[in-house]
Amino acid sequence: MQPLLEQASWETLIMVGWSTLIAVVAGLPLGVLLVLSDRGGLLQNVVVNKVVGQVVNVGRSMPFIILMVALMSFTRWVTGTTIGSEAAIVPLAIGGIPFFARLVETAVREVDGGLVEAVQSMGGSTWTIVRKVLVPEALPSLIASTTTTVIALIGYSAMAGTVGGGGLGDLAVRYGYQRFETGLMWITVALLAVVISLIQFAGDLAARTLHSRGRGGAAPALRLLKAKEPAAADIGKVA
Template sequence: MTWDEMQPLLQTATRETLSMVGVATLVALLAGLPLGVLLVLTDRGGLLQSRPVNKAVGAVVNIGRSLPFIVLMLALTSFTRWVVGTSLGWQAATVPLAVGAIPFYARLAETAVREVDGGLVEAVQAMGGSTWTVVRKALLPESLASLVAGLTTTVIAVIGYSAMAGTVGGGGLGTLAYTYGYMRFETDFMVVIVIELVVLVTLVQLAGDLAVRSLGRHGRGDGPVRLLRRRSGSAPAGRPGPAEPAEQPLAAVEG
C-alpha cells in the first residue's frame, strides 16, 4: 500500500481515536474526580465519615477496575446500543472507554487528594469553612498537580484501550492496525500506525509533565489556603497594621 492510499485512512482513523479519547477522558474527569473526593471524605476520619457509603463506592470502583477492557466492552454491548444506537464504530467504543476510565481515574484522584496536608484542612475548618469550602479551597487546589498527573496517566491508558477496541469494530487506529496490518499483512501500514501511537502517547506525556511542573512551581506557596493562613496571622515584625474584623478570614474562605 502506498502512502497516498494510507494517508486518508490514517487521517480518518486519527480523528476517530482522538474523538474517543477526548470524550472518554472528559467523562472520566467529570465523574471520576467527585468519586475520588467522596472516597476521601467518607473514609475513617474524613469530613463526611460514613463507612457504608465508603465501602459501597469503593466496591463499585474496584469492580470497574478489575474487569479487563475487552470483557467490559462485551458486557456493555446492550447498554452501548441503547446509548448511541449501535455497537460498532468509534461512538460505540466511547461508551465502554468512558465507563472503564471513570474508576481508573477515581482511584488516582483519591490518592492525590489524600496527600493534602491535614493542617490545611484544619485551618479552613477553624475559619468556619464548610465541607464544600474545604474541598474547593484546600483539597482540590493543593492536589491539582497530582490530579493532572493522574489525568495524564488516564489519557495514556485510554489511548491503549481505544486501540484494543479497534480489534472488535471500535474504529480508530486499532481497526486499521487489525484490518490492514494484521489481516492483510500490510507490515508497512502496521509500522506507521505503531509510530503514530507512540508519538501520540509521547506528546500527551510531555504535555502532562509540563503542566505538572508548571503547577508545582506556581501553585506551591501561593495557594489560597496559605494566603488565607498568612492573612489571618499576625503582621510582620516592625510593621504593625490595624486589626482586621473577625469576620474577614471567614469571608475570605467562604468567598
C-alpha cells in the same frame, strides 16, 4: 495510506477526548467522595465508602475487552449501535471513571491534613475545604492523573478497534494483520508511540508549571486563611 491514517487518528481523538472528559467529570467527585467518606474524613460514612470503593474496585479489575462485551446492550441503548468510534466512547468512559477516581483519591490523600484542620478552625465548610484546599492543593497531581488516564484510554481505544471500535487499533488490525500490510501496522504503532510521548510531555510540563506557580503547595490555603483573618479580627474588636 495517508487518508486512512488521518481518518483513524481522528476517530481515536474523538474516542479518547470524549471518554477522558466523561471520566474526569464523573471520576473527580467520586475520588473526592472516597476521601471524604473514609474513616476520619470530613463526611465520614463507612457504608458509603465501602459501597463506592467496591464499585470502583470492580470497575478497575474488569479487563476492558470483557467490559466492552458486557456493555454491548447498554451501548446499543445509548448510541443505537455497538460498532464505530461513537459506540466505543461508552465503554471507554465507563472503564475510565473508576480508573481516574482511584488516582484522584490518591492525589487528594496527599494533601497536608494540617491545612484542612487550619481551614476548619477558621469556620470553613466542607465545600469550602474541597474547593479552596483539597482540589487546588492536589492540582499538579490531578493533572498527572489525567495524563495517565488519557494514555490508558489510548491503549483501551486500540483494543476497542479490534472489535469494530474504529481508530488506529482498527486500522492496524484490518490492514496490518488481516491484509498482511505490516508496513502500515508499524506506522500505526509508531504514531501511537509519538502521540503518547507528546501527551506525557505536555502533562508533565503542565504539572510542573502549576507546582512552580504555587499550586500544590500551601499557597491556596494560606490565601484563604489570610482572607478570613481580617474578618475574625473585626469580630474581636466588636466584642
